[in-house]
Amino acid sequence: MSEGFATAEYRRRTAEAQARMDAAGLGALLLTTEPEVRYFTGFLTRFWESPSRPWFLVLPAAGAPVAVIPEIGAALMGRTWIRDIRTWPAPVPEDEGVSLLADTLREVGGPVGVPAGAETHLRMPLDDFARLKAESGLEFTGDAGIVAALRAVKSPAEVDRIARACAIAGRAFGRVNEIAAPDVPLSRVFRDFQALLLAEGADAVPYLAGGAGPEGYADVISPAGDAALAAGDVLMLDTGAVHAGYFCDFDRNFAIGRATDAQRRAQARLVAATEAGLAAARPGARACDLWRAMAEVMGVVPGRLGHGLGMQLTEGLSLTPRDRTVLRPGMVLTLEPLVETGNGRLMVHEEVLVITEGAARPLSPLAGPDLPVI
Numbered sequence: 603m604s605e606g607f608a609t610a611e612y613r614r615r616t617a618e619a620q621a622r623m624d625a626a627g628l629g630a631l632l633l634t635t636e637p638e639v640r641y642f643t644g645f646l647t648r649f650w651e652s653p654s655r656p657w658f659l660v661l662p663a664a665g666a667p668v669a670v671i672p673e674i675g676a677a678l679m680g681r682t683w684i685r686d687i688r689t690w691p692a693p694v695p696e697d698e699g700v701s702l703l704a705d706t707l708r709e710v711g712g713p714v715g716v717p718a719g720a721e722t723h724l725r726m727p728l729d730d731f732a733r734l735k736a737e738s739g740l741e742f743t744g745d746a747g748i749v750a751a752l753r754a755v756k757s758p759a760e761v762d763r764i765a766r767a768c769a770i771a772g773r774a775f776g777r778v779n780e781i782a783a784p785d786v787p788l789s790r791v792f793r794d795f796q797a798l799l800l801a802e803g804a805d806a807v808p809y810l811a812g813g814a815g816p817e818g819y820a821d822v823i824s825p826a827g828d829a830a831l832a833a834g835d836v837l838m839l840d841t842g843a844v845h846a847g848y849f850c851d852f853d854r855n856f857a858i859g860r861a862t863d864a865q866r867r868a869q870a871r872l873v874a875a876t877e878a879g880l881a882a883a884r885p886g887a888r889a890c891d892l893w894r895a896m897a898e899v900m901g902v903v904p905g906r907l908g909h910g911l912g913m914q915l916t917e918g919l920s921l922t923p924r925d926r927t928v929l930r931p932g933m934v935l936t937l938e939p940l941v942e943t944g945n946g947r948l949m950v951h952e953e954v955l956v957i958t959e960g961a962a963r964p965l966s967p968l969a970g971p972d973l974p975v976i
Contacts, residue, residue, distance in 0.1 A: 607757075612644060628743075632742075633717070638717060638749055643669065643683070656672075658726075670699055672691075711740070715743055715748065721918075753912060756932045763845060769967070778839065780794075788827055788831060788837075789826040791839070807842070808844060808915070811824065814831055816836070822940075834860060836855055848913060849912065865973055868943055872949060873969060884929070890923050903941075905940075908935055
């Protein structure tokens with residue numbers, strides 16, 4: 603597979619899931635979303651953008667997973683390590699794979715665990731799920747957090763992909779002076795930055811946000827408007843570019859034309875907070891400990907100051923005062939402090955790191971305390 607990992611990687615993931623299933627008393631896992639299916643198979647396609655077809659993967663208590671999918675995906679699934687591929691000629695609204703899936707689950711046996719915690723969804727019609735339960739005659743329950751726990755700790759191969767995505771974005775950020783200048787509309791900067799990311803090797807740019815203004819920006823999730831950049835503005839670009847199925851997620855600030863003392867101080871403070879978070883990011887520390895380390899530099903700040911990262915832009919833990927998730931080697935996360943600059947404006951900064959046995963290792967090329975001027 604051009605985008606997948608070695609078969610041994612998927613066999614290891616499957617075996618680890620099955621060991622946890624045994625401990626939880628589960629006979630099967632039913633997986634229905636893109637990252638869950640891809641995690642155990644390597645099945646990578648943008649066809650998930652079509653909502654007309656559901657896709658199912660059954661992970662039995664022993665043996666390899668079984669794919670129950672629309673026939674249009676059989677050839678691609680056949681290039682993964684999965685050999686038991688059962689298809690139907692979707693779309694068939696009156697029976698969208700339900701009977702075939704029920705037969706498969708009866709063959710495997712239950713209870714059937716379905717991911718049911720935070721950040722999960724079913725991705726099949728509720729009526730079809732009710733029919734599946736009735737036709738299979740099996741007990742359905744949550745997956746005891748098995749899939750989320752496995753995905754939280756990345757293998758070296760996964761970390762390498764995230765690092766490559768970060769390197770691609772780092773090269774694109776190094777070229778922002780080619781596309782941003784006074785009088786250039788922010789919408790054009792967004793379009794051109796996506797083009798830079800693709801030119802540097804990104805497979806796709808599912809996420810791009812940012813903002814600009816003389817004292818910072820009002821939020822960090824808005825799409826771009828057509829207002830032009832002006833001398834004295836701070837421009838922020840935040841990208842979730844994808845390489846081989848894995849995201850990067852970090853941002854950069856730039857001063858347009860000139861930087862004020864207040865902008866420079868804000869940038870230096872953001873980097874100092876990031877460095878404090880990086881120093882605290884050790885095995886055994888909790889997510890809330892990293893939040894506290896950054897908050898001590900920034901002062902009282904609302905919301906979360908970072909999150910888990912991987913096959914999805916945000917996944918798993920959140921750096922908040924309430925999240926007591928214990929960090930383990932292989933976890934990949936972002937540090938994202940913010941500072942309020944006045945008049946409802948703010949500046950943010952974000953980096954990506956992986957937890958190791960010792961000090962955390964940055965995966966994004968770390969920004970310095972000096973605000974770049976374009």
